[in-house]
Amino acid sequence: MSVRSAASAVGEAGRVRVGGVGVDVLTEEQVVRRVAAELEAGRGGHIVTPNVDICRIAAADASLMELVCAAELVVADGMPLVWAARVLGTPLPERVTGADLLWGLSELAARRGWPVYLLGGPPGAPQQAADRLTGRYPALRVCGAHAPPYGFDTTRAGRDLVRRKLIAARPRLVFVGLGFPRQDRLIAGLRDGLPGAWFLGCGAAIAFAAGRVPRAPEWMRRAGLEWAFRLGSEPGRLARRYLVDDLPFAARLLGRCLATRLTGG
Structure with missing residues (x-):
């Protein structure tokens, strides 16, 4: 799928289609309220928070694009997506990150008495995140609070062990921090075991919540510079992803969106 075809106006079901993905026009507060209403009704769901990296990966793999777009809630975790939607004339109300939703949904769960489950992150991080939450x-x-060994999801035995532990715990909210697409593929395989639970694929949010990885200051997040802070914190791991892969994709996306807006097509 080309970036040009990814950048169009409002898509199906009222979603804004940008970066190839149909994104729900919701604030963080509205996402939390929607999840609360669905849980009260006994319905489960899956939240995906695409950023530029996720859009880039999904654009090259139709099965991953389908996985993202099939989620009950899709909200933009990348400021370039918010900017692109604005350029198209179909603005999103705000950036909604997995890192923020982890806290917002935990507050909701605390008020309603709903148990939560933390899955993924470095060894010990889920327990540390649980303590801080x-x-x-x-x-x-x-x-x-479980950090499975790296590569567990490549074997049936590894996936089955995680599934058994999760189902036995009977959470209403599950935060899965394995990175895209691993976390979202795993969620797709777990949902039938907990049909009334909501799953959030939250990437590094568990490590953030645990205090293992520092998060950018609020002003950098608002300015769309969180990627620069993370690059400075973990250059060896993130330099290629951000500078070689994601920045060119973001530039092409914004350019195509501008061209689409100017030509009306």
Whole structure:
């Protein structure tokens, strides 16, 4: 799928289509309210928070694009997507990150008495994140905090073990921090075991919540510079992704969106 074909106006079901992905026009607060209503009704779901990197990867793989677009909620975790939607004349209300949703949904769970499960992140990080979350929200019940060994999801035995532990814990909210597309493929395979639960694919959010990885200051997040902060914090791991892969894709996306807006097509 080309960047040009990815940049169009409002898509199906009222979603804004940008970066190849149909994105829900929701604020973080509205996402939390939507999840609350669905959980109250006994319906589960999957939240995907695409950024430029996820859009780039999904644009090259139709099965991954389908996986993203099939989620019940899709919200933009990348400022370039917010900017692109604005250029197209179909603005999104704000950036909604997995890192912020982890806290917002945990606050919701604490108020409603819904148990949460933390899955993924470096060894020990889910437990540390659970401690910090319950420190802020004392009523929060964390029914599981598990960092499976790297590569567990490449074997049936590894996936089955995670599935058994998760189903036995019976969470209502599951935060899965394995990075795209691993986390979202895993979620797709877990949902039938917990049809009334909501799953958030949240990337590095568990490591952020644990205090293992520093998060950019608020002003950098608002300015769309969180990627620069993360690059400075982890240059060896992120330099190629951000500078070689994602920046050119973002530039092409914004250029195509501008061309589409100017030509009306």
